[in-house]
Amino acid sequence: MTKIITLDHGSGGQASDDLIKNLFLKYLTHPELKQLNDSAVLEQVSGKLAFSTDSYVVDPIFFPGGDIGELAVNGTINDLSMMGARPLYLSLGLIIEEGLDLDDLEKIIYSIGRASEITGVPIVTGDTKVVPKGKGDKIFINTSGIGVIDSGIDIGPHRIKEGDKIILSGTMADHGVTILTKRAEIDFSGSLTSDTTALHNITSLLLDHFPGDIHAMRDPTRGGVANVLNELAENTELNMEIKESNIPIRAEVKAACELLGLDPLYLANEGKCLIFVSATVADETLKLLRNLPEGKMAAIIGHTDTQHPGKVILNTNAGGRRLVNRLIGAPLPRIC
Amino acid sequence: MKYVEEYRNNDLVAELATELHRLVDRPIRIMEVCGTHTVSIFSHGLRALFPKNLELISGPGCPVCVTPINHINDFQTIAGLNGVSIAVFGDLIRVPGTTDSLSSMSAKGRDIRVVYSPADVLHLAKQHPQRVWMLPAVGFETTAPAIAAVVLEASRLNINNFTIYPANKTVPAALDALFGNNTIKLDGLLCPGHVSTIIGLEPYRSLAHKHGIACAVAGFEPTDIFHALISLATMIHKRETKVQNCYTRAVTDSGNERARQLIEEVFTPEDSRWRGFGVIPGSGLMLKDKFAHFNALHRFTFTQNKDQDPASCRCGEVLKGVLQPRQCPIFGKSCTPSSPIGPCMVSSEGTCAAHYRYGSVEINL
Numbered sequence: 001m002t003k004i005i006t007l008d009h010g011s012g013g014q015a016s017d018d019l020i021k022n023l024f025l026k027y028l029t030h031p032e033l034k035q036l037n038d039s040a041v042l043e044q045v046s047g048k049l050a051f052s053t054d055s056y057v058v059d060p061i062f063f064p065g066g067d068i069g070e071l072a073v074n075g076t077i078n079d080l081s082m083m084g085a086r087p088l089y090l091s092l093g094l095i096i097e098e099g100l101d102l103d104d105l106e107k108i109i110y111s112i113g114r115a116s117e118i119t120g121v122p123i124v125t126g127d128t129k130v131v132p133k134g135k136g137d138k139i140f141i142n143t144s145g146i147g148v149i150d151s152g153i154d155i156g157p158h159r160i161k162e163g164d165k166i167i168l169s170g171t172m173a174d175h176g177v178t179i180l181t182k183r184a185e186i187d188f189s190g191s192l193t194s195d196t197t198a199l200h201n202i203t204s205l206l207l208d209h210f211p212g213d214i215h216a217m218r219d220p221t222r223g224g225v226a227n228v229l230n231e232l233a234e235n236t237e238l239n240m241e242i243k244e245s246n247i248p249i250r251a252e253v254k255a256a257c258e259l260l261g262l263d264p265l266y267l268a269n270e271g272k273c274l275i276f277v278s279a280t281v282a283d284e285t286l287k288l289l290r291n292l293p294e295g296k297m298a299a300i301i302g303h304t305d306t307q308h309p310g311k312v313i314l315n316t317n318a319g320g321r322r323l324v325n326r327l328i329g330a331p332l333p334r335i336c
Numbered sequence: 337m338k339y340v341e342e343y344r345n346n347d348l349v350a351e352l353a354t355e356l357h358r359l360v361d362r363p364i365r366i367m368e369v370c371g372t373h374t375v376s377i378f379s380h381g382l383r384a385l386f387p388k389n390l391e392l393i394s395g396p397g398c399p400v401c402v403t404p405i406n407h408i409n410d411f412q413t414i415a416g417l418n419g420v421s422i423a424v425f426g427d428l429i430r431v432p433g434t435t436d437s438l439s440s441m442s443a444k445g446r447d448i449r450v451v452y453s454p455a456d457v458l459h460l461a462k463q464h465p466q467r468v469w470m471l472p473a474v475g476f477e478t479t480a481p482a483i484a485a486v487v488l489e490a491s492r493l494n495i496n497n498f499t500i501y502p503a504n505k506t507v508p509a510a511l512d513a514l515f516g517n518n519t520i521k522l523d524g525l526l527c528p529g530h531v532s533t534i535i536g537l538e539p540y541r542s543l544a545h546k547h548g549i550a551c552a553v554a555g556f557e558p559t560d561i562f563h564a565l566i567s568l569a570t571m572i573h574k575r576e577t578k579v580q581n582c583y584t585r586a587v588t589d590s591g592n593e594r595a596r597q598l599i600e601e602v603f604t605p606e607d608s609r610w611r612g613f614g615v616i617p618g619s620g621l622m623l624k625d626k627f628a629h630f631n632a633l634h635r636f637t638f639t640q641n642k643d644q645d646p647a648s649c650r651c652g653e654v655l656k657g658v659l660q661p662r663q664c665p666i667f668g669k670s671c672t673p674s675s676p677i678g679p680c681m682v683s684s685e686g687t688c689a690a691h692y693r694y695g696s697v698e699i700n701l
Contacts, residue, residue, distance in 0.1 A: 184452055245346075258340065260452070261684060263379070317344045318558035319353075320381025323695045328673035 003102040010096070010130025019128070023106055027113030028092070030122035040124035042089060045148045050085035052076055053144040061108065061138050063182050065174075065193030068141055069108035071270060073115035073123075074198045076145040078219045081203040082273060084155045085147030090116065092126040092143055097136035108139065119198040121145070152211055157235040159215035164304045165282035166240065167275040169202055169289055170195065170297040171248045172225050176267025177256045186260075191252040197271030197294050205288060206275065213278040214285070220274055223327045225301075226265040228274055229312045230326045237309040242302030242324075244317045265314075266327045279303070343557030344380070352562035353385045359569035360387040365521065366568055367657055369511065370528035371398030371685025376556045378694035390565070393520075393657040394687035396510050396610065397528050399475045400427045401655055401679040401686050404609045407503050408679075409433040409641035411472045412441055414501065417636055421447040421467045423457040427683040428472060432676060434644070454479075454486040461490075461498040470632045473500040473621075477534040480504045480621055481595035484602035487627055501632040502623050505608055507531050508539035509619030513610075515547040519658050524550040524568035529560070529583045536591025540579040548577050555583040602627055609643060611679065612652025651678035654687055661691040668692060 008015035025034060032040045056072040073090065080087040092112065096105065116123055174195035181192060199219065206214050220228040225247070229240045249264055257264045271294060277285050282300055289295030312324040368374055374394045377383060386392070396402050412433050415422045422438060429439045429450060442448040447467070451457055454471060461469040473483050483500060490498045507528060514520065527540055532553045540551040550571035554564030564582040571578055581587055599621065608620020623631045633640070645652065648666050653659035661667050661680070671677040673689050680688040 184450075186452060314381065316379075316381040317341070317346065318349045318380045318382065319346045319385065320349075320558070321384040322378060322381035325693050325695060328693070 005096050005098060005100040005102060005105060005130055007098055007130055007132065010128060016128070023109055024126065024128075027109045028116065028123045028126070029113070030124050032124040033122070033126065040089065040091075042124065042146075045088065047148040047150050050080050050083045050147040050149055051144070052079040053142065054079060056141045056143070057137065058179065059137060060179075060182055061104070063194055064178055066196040066270075067108055067111050068139060069111035070115045071194075071196050072141040072143045073112055073119065073121070074196050074270065075221070076143040077119055077121055077198045077200055078271075078273070080145050080147035081198075081200040082217045082219055083147075083149065084153040084203065084207055084217070085149045086204060087119070087121045087145055087147040087200050089124045090121055090143050090145045092123045093141065094126070094128045095136055095140040095142075096128065096130050097138050098130055098133045100138050105139070115198070119200065121198075121200075150207075153207055155207075155214055155216050157216055157232050160232060160236045160238065160276045160304060161215065161278075162238060162304055162306050163279050164215055164276045165279050165300050166229075166242065166302045166304070167277060167282065167286060167289065167298055168225065168247060168301045169199070169273045169275065169295045170271070171250045171253065172220070172269055172272065173249060173253050173257065173264035173267035175270040176224065177253050177262065177264070179268070180260070180262065181256055192256060195269060195271035199271065199273050199294065202273065202289065202292055202295055205292065206285060209288060210277065210281050210285060213281045214275060215278070216276040218274050220269050220272060222268050224264070224266045224268060225274065226263070226312065226324045227327050229324070232276075233312050234310050236304070238304040238306060239308040239310065240302060240312045241305050241315065242312065243315045246299050247301045248297045248299050265324060276304070340557065343555070343559045345559065349385070349558050349562060352559060352566060356390070356562060356566050356569060357387045359566060359573060360389045361573070363389045363391065364523045364569065364572055365391045365393060366524040366526055366565065367393045367395045367522050368526040369395040369397040369507070370531065371401070371683065371687070372530065372556055373397070373526060373528070373554065373561065374687055374690050375685055376558075377561060378690045380558045382558055382561060393522070393660070394654070394690075395657055396514065396612070396655045397476070397507065397531075398680070398683050398685040398687070399479065399505065400431060400683035401651060402505060402510070402610045402612070403428075403431070403474050403503055403679065404611045404643050405433060405645050406609070406641040406643040407472070407501070410638070411501060412436050412438060413638045413641065414470050414632055414636055415441050415446050415448060417638065419467055420636070421449065421460070421464065421469050423449045423451045423460055423469055423471050425474065426450050427685070428474060430676065430682045431679045432682070434641070434646075454483045458486050458490055458495065458498055461495055465497055468497045468499060468635070471500045472503060474503050476505055476507050476528075476531050477595075477599070478530040480603065481534065481592075481598045484598040487602045487623070487630055488598070490630060491627060496629070499630050499632040499635045500623070502603070502621060503608075504603065504621040505610065506605070506619050506621065508535065508543065509616050510610060510613065511543055512546070513613055513616045513619070514656060515543075515549070520656060522549060522657075523572045524552070526561070526564055526568065527551050527553040529553060529555045529586060532583065532587045532591065534592045534595045536587070537579050537581055537589050544577045544579050550577055551579040553579070553581045553583050553587050555586060610655075611645070612655040646677055649678040651680045651688070654680050661688040664688070
């Protein structure tokens with residue numbers, strides 16, 4: 001019989017204790033976590049702190065290219081990185097639905113441990129709750145993270161200027177289209193995979209080289225590239241001019257989007273960032289990015305301008321021009 | 337992407353656009369019948385490349401949009417019955433009825449699933465035999481054969497927890513009705529590529545002859561659309577009322593006979609109510625008597641809803657091409673894609689949604 005999570009595992013009693021010691025601490029090994037104290041006590045750091053939290057409820061919990069655990073580690077690391085912070089510590093909160101297969105939980109915790117090890121950002125505190133069957137959906141994960149912003153680093157929408165180049169660090173829509181097709185049980189012969197990746201190496205490399213010229217960075221997760229650009233266009237009162245033929249997209253992602261009637265500009269990415277950089281160093285920035293495995297498909301996709309404040313304008317492959325508005329509602333496949 | 341990018345070639349499109357500019361020497365009005373054309377024209381930014389004298393009007397070719405509100409309300413009434421699950425094509429889930437949408441009913445706990453193919457519904461019915469499954473059968477000649485095939489399969493396998501609400505419609509009858517009401521003056525029709533793969537060219541010939549209008553069947557890529565517009569502009573210039581097939585890689589003169597046989601095997605034409613048009617004789621597809629046990633209208637006991645559009649909604653006029661989306665007083669105000677009042681604002685193929693989303697009309701790009 002397969003072993004499953006029961007309400008006992010969340011009771012705080014023996015079953016909880018076994019779960020923590022035999023499963024969680026097997027893969028999550030930071031000394032501070034092992035103390036099992038009520039909070040982690042961390043060394044003092046110098047610089048401004050960045051603090052971020054995100055919850056992960058992805059369905060399915062396992063998908064081509066990753067799982068909910070890896071996503072939860074990378075996602076919060078990316079949120080910190082986009083502000084120019086070096087991620088230092090993560091917390092891990094699990095809400096598990098009664099009945100989850102213990103083997104599945106182990107796969108997820110293993111994956112969290114591995115992502116944490118690869119990125120070098122440890123889990124230092126955590127919590128687990130179990131909810132009755134039907135009150136959750138297998139597993140929800142919250143991670144919060146703390147990072148430090150080195151002195152002299154100031155990035156954000158307020159620094160974006162007219163004429164800045166817009167770089168996308170790789171292909172768009174991989175995660176979104178993978179999840180949507182998986183959820184719909186459409187089989188594209190296994191060619192679609194999520195792009196879940198931590199981006200802190202990218203951001204720290206760029207900030208080391210061009211601390212003053214990297215103006216803003218954002219990871220286009222939910223709502224995709226289109227939503228981030230719209231948000232920044234509105235905030236900065238600039239317009240974003242982008243060129244369709246310059247936006248990297250994998251052929252199979254494009255094909256899946258064509259088939260389902262989805263616009264890849266609106267689909268989620270989990271391992272990509274948009275970078276606003278001074279035009280003078282844009283080419284060098286691109287070169288640096290392309291030397292990293294997570295940036296090898298990076299491209300300059302457009303620039304900022306003042307002609308149509310607050311708007312995002314796409315110059316299409318066919319030579320046309322159109323507005324790209326914010327995403328409205330969930331992306332739905334078309335009927336015919 | 338092979339066989340797609342070629343049709344989006346920048347240089348080729350520019351060349352075709354120049355030719356179209358040369359041909360359109362006076363104001364002409366062309367209706368793009370199909371919602372997929374509407375969206376394609378917007379999403380490729382083609383409006384920025386059209387001659388100023390060319391007015392494009394969107395037609396009744398969005399199947400979700402032309403589904404009348406009483407059918408939308410019926411879907412919801414059935415969704416509220418105990419033991420019934422609804423499987424629905426994506427766009428339909430957000431279309432507002434009088435009080436609810438299927439989406440809001442889903443949020444309140446009703447079992448409503450989005451499916452990609454009618455075959456998925458049969459699969460769900462087999463997987464969950466304790467529930468009765470209902471597919472709102474919405475769509476034109478492109479969707480009807482697939483639904484017919486699934487009805488035949490359900491019949492063969494004797495699956496009795498599968499039903500459809502027959503609401504499929506046929507395009508030529510609506511186009512005929514469009515000209516019948518004399519409210520719209522058009523020079524040409526950009527005819528739907530997908531529907532034409534099934535019905536072929538014959539139905540347009542009688543339309544062109546009867547109403548004195550140029551027709552061109554078009555594919556959905558930028559060069560396809562320019563090709564058909566050039567063909568229309570040439571015919572209009574010469575005052576010809578012929579039918580040109582500008583989508584020969586998919587559409588043949590005689591269409592898809594096998595698909596039409598499937599439709600004929602399962603359905604019989606009947607009068608059908610269209611949003612904005614009222615009842616158009618012979619424009620709907622009803623299940624034949626021998627498949628009546630799959631008909632949700634027979635299977636479930638409920639009082640059918642009456643046709644009454646929201647007072648402020650003018651989707652009917654938009655669908656007939658007599659009102660441009662931005663001329664509707666509620667467009668972008670109380671009616672937006674996030675809280676739509678009419679279906680043209682909901683469907684990804686809806687004219688109002690396309691105008692709102694791509695909005696290139698509002699600023700001069």
